[in-house]
Amino acid sequence: GQSLEQPSEVTAVEGAIVQINCTYQTSGFYGLSWYQQHDGGAPTFLSYNALDGLEETGRFSSFLSRSDSYGYLLLQELQMKDSASYFCAVRGTNNAGNMLTFGGGTRLMVKP
């Protein structure tokens, strides 16, 4: 099966940098994704890492280490609008085939 661990809650101040970690266990691995979900909203795709290393998209970056079964989402120059839940998801092989399994989510609170 597949499982993911990420912190349940993180608090940071506006303008700061925050890192949200994700460790995973999976039988077969294709990639690690990150999604953002504001309260009452739909999850929206942020990034996908299939290979080791850092992927940067504006203020957000995502890192993957396949040998450590570990990844993180890095948010820079935090803004109030970044307050949301962030989910890591692993694309691997499970009973349902080649599908995404999500972590429990990290609630990020950005304070002024």
Place this chain on the structure above:
Amino acid sequence: DVKVTQSSRYLVKRTGEKVFLECVQDMDHENMFWYRQDPGLGLRLIYFSYDVKMKEKGDIPEGYSVSREKKERFSLILESASTNQTSMYLCASSSGGNEKLFFGSGTQLSVL
């Protein structure tokens, strides 16, 4: 913009009722998914479909069935609703390798 539309935002049903949750996507995606979201548990896959009339069980299919008669529409059916099926239900679609899912805004179902 990709649009995934779920028919109801809020739904209240009684125990034992048959419940239909409808989802429509407008991007001609082959793959469609139903997840349920519960606090602390992240998103859990109920069923998915990779083609018309095809369906595969996800991680928690018990108590649910699905229907995909047309490519753009994927329905989730609760044959006899129970209180433990009170949850947020999210529909998603994707094409190709499922690296990027597009989600609907969700249906908050309460079973009394």
